[in-house]
Structures are given as structure tokens and as C-alpha cells.
Amino acid sequence: MPVHYxxxxxxxxxxxxxxxxFDISHMGEFFVSGPRAAAWLNRLLTNDVSALxxxxxxxxxxxxxxxxxxxxxxxxRTEPExxxxxxxxxxxxxxxxxxxxxxxxxGSVVFxxxxxxxxxxxxxxxxxxxxxxxxxxxxxVKTGGSVIICxxxxxxxxxxxxxxxxxxxxxxxxxxVQAGAKPCGLGARDTLRLEMCYPLNxxxxxxxxxxxxxxxxxxxxxxxxxxxxxxxLAAQQSAGTHxxxxxxxxxxxxxxxxxxxxxxxxxxKIGELCSGGISPSLGIGIGLAYLPAAHAAVGSxxxxxIRGKRHAAEVVKKPFYKKPARSAPPPAAA
Amino acid sequence: xxxxxxxxxxxxxxxxxxxxDIATIGIxxxxxxxxxxxxxxxxxxxxxxxxxxxxxxxxxSVKAASDIYAPVAGEVIxxxxxxxxxxxxxxxxxxxxGWLFKLKVADPIAVSLLLDAATYRAITKNT
Numbered sequence: 001m002p003v004h005y006x007x008x009x010x011x012x013x014x015x016x017x018x019x020x021x022f023d024i025s026h027m028g029e030f031f032v033s034g035p036r037a038a039a040w041l042n043r044l045l046t047n048d049v050s051a052l053x054x055x056x057x058x059x060x061x062x063x064x065x066x067x068x069x070x071x072x073x074x075x076x077r078t079e080p081e082x083x084x085x086x087x088x089x090x091x092x093x094x095x096x097x098x099x100x101x102x103x104x105x106x107g108s109v110v111f112x113x114x115x116x117x118x119x120x121x122x123x124x125x126x127x128x129x130x131x132x133x134x135x136x137x138x139x140x141v142k143t144g145g146s147v148i149i150c151x152x153x154x155x156x157x158x159x160x161x162x163x164x165x166x167x168x169x170x171x172x173x174x175x176x177v178q179a180g181a182k183p184c185g186l187g188a189r190d191t192l193r194l195e196m197c198y199p200l201n202x203x204x205x206x207x208x209x210x211x212x213x214x215x216x217x218x219x220x221x222x223x224x225x226x227x228x229x230x231x232x233l234a235a236q237q238s239a240g241t242h243x244x245x246x247x248x249x250x251x252x253x254x255x256x257x258x259x260x261x262x263x264x265x266x267x268x269k270i271g272e273l274c275s276g277g278i279s280p281s282l283g284i285g286i287g288l289a290y291l292p293a294a295h296a297a298v299g300s301x302x303x304x305x306i307r308g309k310r311h312a313a314e315v316v317k318k319p320f321y322k323k324p325a326r327s328a329p330p331p332a333a334a
Numbered sequence: 335x336x337x338x339x340x341x342x343x344x345x346x347x348x349x350x351x352x353x354x355d356i357a358t359i360g361i362x363x364x365x366x367x368x369x370x371x372x373x374x375x376x377x378x379x380x381x382x383x384x385x386x387x388x389x390x391x392x393x394x395s396v397k398a399a400s401d402i403y404a405p406v407a408g409e410v411i412x413x414x415x416x417x418x419x420x421x422x423x424x425x426x427x428x429x430x431x432g433w434l435f436k437l438k439v440a441d442p443i444a445v446s447l448l449l450d451a452a453t454y455r456a457i458t459k460n461t
Contacts, residue, residue: 003370003397004370007370007371007425008370008371008396008397009371009373009396010371187370187396187397191396253374254374255373255374255376255392255394255399256373256374256394256396256399258399277396278373278374278396307392307399
């Protein structure tokens with residue numbers, strides 16, 4: 001995927017108002033199957049796969065023993081004893097090695113890394129659902145012919161992610177472009193997800209930060225039973241954490257925020273941005289940073305150091321971008 | 335990509351239009367394509383004396399922040415407030431309404447020593 005085709009802002013606004021198509025073939029696709037697949041996945045992932053019926057999916061995280069994040073991913077149950085996992089491109093090898101290391105020796109769980117065999121596209125935006133028939137419901141998955149269709153995305157808009165045999169990827173991409181979806185690149189993918197405060201592994205998630213610090217406790221089923229990292233998370237849920245991932249927005253229009261810019265409060269540096277940019281929808285700089293809990297509260301005043309100059313900013317409620325409310329339908333004629 | 339013949343250019347992708355001893359400076363079409371959507375301009379203050387090659391402004395796109403260098407020595411007499419308020423002008427009209435700042439140049443001959451359009455065009459082919 002290039003950084004942009006026609007322009008990041010142009011592509012971003014197209015997804016928010018109509019539809020865009022992203023080539024996500026770089027992502028990883030794993031299949032986990034067998035009579036013990038669900039129980040095994042529940043030991044490795046934070047969310048509860050036993051709550052997924054066939055055709056359901058959910059966001060979840062895979063943790064190390066310190067409760068830090070190895071990867072964030074979406075898990076779908078495609079058959080009663082088969083799960084389809086979509087993982088970050090940069091973590092395919094590491095995820096596969098970790099999962100293989102934890103497989104039971106008796107063959108009751110079969111793990112396959114099929115990443116090289118699959119192309120993927122994401123079609124996202126209010127018009128996206130009209131570009132393909134027979135979509136599953138939100139967060140759901142459907143398999144048909146040689147494709148897997150997931151009603152999920154990384155933009156905050158409705159839409160779907162379609163996985164097809166690798167050699168069919170280009171034809172699918174062109175089909176959606178012909179149907180009116182704007183080709184979108186990595187730049188717009190980042191601005192769209194950042195407006196929604198969706199974390200990016202390697203920036204907002206890391207092996208040294210837990211989902212509780214990242215504000216993702218909703219995706220941790222702490223009571224489902226034991227899983228790798230559970231004890232650390234349970235302690236954090238009761239005692240709190242030193243740092244929390246905060247959404248920060250500049251007060252006045254200024255330069256874009258960028259990763260690694262220092263965050264100051266009360267005359268001291270309190271953290272660094274892990275993600276940053278300009279929100280094309282809001283027209284102002286936005287970013288994410290882990291801040292000490294006292295400064296991470298909504299409304300906290302902070303300053304961002306941009307090339308030596310301090311810019312006033314504030315911690316805001318997530319997400320940065322909220323879809324405009326649909327206007328009420330006109331009253332029916334009497 | 336355009337390279338107007340009546341301008342001079344620098345290897346750091348600024349253009350200069352000289353009228354008398356007033357130089358208008360901006361970034362080239364090549365530069366705005368490389369940068370992508372311009373979202374912020376930090377332009378020099380009027381009255382500031384600048385040396386040739388000095389970093390005097392910052393242009394930010396979604397992708398990156400870039401320094402803009404004074405092609406020749408002089409004094410800043412105006413910064414383009416219109417472009418600062420509407421940064422898209424730098425992308426849509428880099429040689430016109432997307433100009434960045436004007437200098438009263440110390441030595442107009444220095445402008446003629448900058449790259450001409452043909453030389454600048456050749457340089458961009460190789461980048």
C-alpha cells in the first residue's frame with residue numbers, strides 16, 4: 001500500500017463521506033482448529049472466544065507473561081471448531097512463533113499461518129456496505145466460495161474486510177474502485193484510525209504496556225479463567241495503573257502532532273506522544289500519549305513541545321471524531 | 335510537473351521571482367508533490383534579516399515537516415498570511431497564490447546565480 005494515491009486528506013474525507021478501499025494484503029491470517037481450539041485460544045488471548053458463535057468476531061489481544069501486548073487482533077469463529085485470526089503485518093512471525101510454542105503436544109489444536117496465501121482489502125465508509133451483497137452483521141464473518149468477508153474495519157465507519165486467494169487480490173481491488181470506492185493508502189489509514197483512538201501496535205501498544213494502561217479493559221474478560229498475563233491485569237484493575245493512554249488535542253490550530261513530541265505539564269515533561277497527526281475531519285492536531293494517571297483525566301491541560309515551542313493542548317474524551325447524528329426522518333404524512 | 339521559465343530555483347526546491355530588488359519565494363511543484371497535503375506553515379516575521387541558506391520557515395505536511403531556506407540574503411518584507419490560513423494553496427498553486435514570503439534582497443545579482451528552470455528540471459529527474 002502506498003502512503004497515498006490522490007492525497008491523504010482527500011482519501012480520508014472520502015472514507016468518512018462515501019467509501020474508500022485499502023489493500024490490506026500485508027496483514028496476517030491464521031487458522032486455529034480442533035476440539036480444543038476455543039479453550040486453547042482462551043489461554044492465549046484476553047477476550048472470551050467461548051462467547052463467539054459461528055459467524056461472530058471480536059477484538060482481542062495476545063499478551064506476554066508481564067501482561068504486555070504482543071499483538072492486537074480480531075478473532076472470528078468460522079466453524080464450530082475453527083477460528084480465523086487477522087493479525088498485524090509486523091507481528092506475523094512473532095505471533096506464529098509464540099503460538100506454536102504454546103501448542104499442546106497431543107495435536108488437539110491445529111495452528112496454520114496462511115498469511116502468504118491470502119490477499120485482503122478493506123472497503124470502508126457509509127456507502128461501503130452497498131458495494132457487496134450478503135454481508136454478515138457488524139463484527140460478523142461469512143465464508144463463501146474462496147473468500148472470507150468480515151464486517152469489521154479500522155476506520156470507525158461501516159464496511160467490510162474481504163480476504164481472497166492471493167492471486168485474486170488485484171481483481172477485487174479494481175472491482176471496488178470501479179464501483180466507486182476511492183483507493184486509499186497508509187496515510188489515510190493512519191489518520192482514520194487515530195481519529196477513532198484505535199491503537200497501533202508498535203506505537204500505542206507494546207510489550208511493556210498492558211491493555212489496562214491502554215484503556216482496553218473492555219476487551220479483557222478477566223473472569224473467564226486463566227490466560228497469559230491475567231494476574232498482572234487483575235492487580236491493575238483493582239489497584240489502578242501509574243500511567244494511562246490519553247487522547248490529546250491541540251487547543252489552537254498549529255502544526256501536526258507527531259510521535260515522540262514531549263508532553264509537559266506543571267513545568268515538567270510528563271510523557272511523549274506515541275501517535276500523532278492532524279485530524280482531517282477536525283482540522284486540528286491530535287495525538288495519544290501515556291501520561292501519569294493524574295494528568296490523563298479528561299480536561300487536563302498539557303503542553304506539547306513542537307520543535308522547541310510549547311503549544312497548549314488538552315486531554316479529551318475518546319474518540320476524537322464522532323459521527324454526526326443523522327437528522328430525524330420527516331414526519332409521515334397523515 | 336511544471337517549471338516556469340521566468341523563475342530561479344534552488345537545490346532545496348525553493349523558487350524565486352525577482353522584481354527589482356524584491357524576491358518572492360515559494361516551494362516548487364516538485365516539492366509540493368513530494369510533501370503531500372500541506373497542513374501548516376510557520377513563516378518568518380517581517381523585518382527579520384536572513385542570510386543565504388538560512389532556515390527561515392517550516393512547512394508541514396501530513397507526512398513530514400520541512401525547513402525552507404532563504405535562497406539569498408535579505409530582509410523579510412512580507413509573509414503570505416493567505417497561504418498560512420489556507421495551506422492548500424501551496425499544493426494547488428505553488429508558483430502563484432501559494433507563495434510563502436518576500437525578501438528585499440541585499441544583492442539582486444545573487445538571484446541570477448541560482449539554478450535556471452532547465453537545470454532545476456534536470457536535477458528533479460534524478461531525485
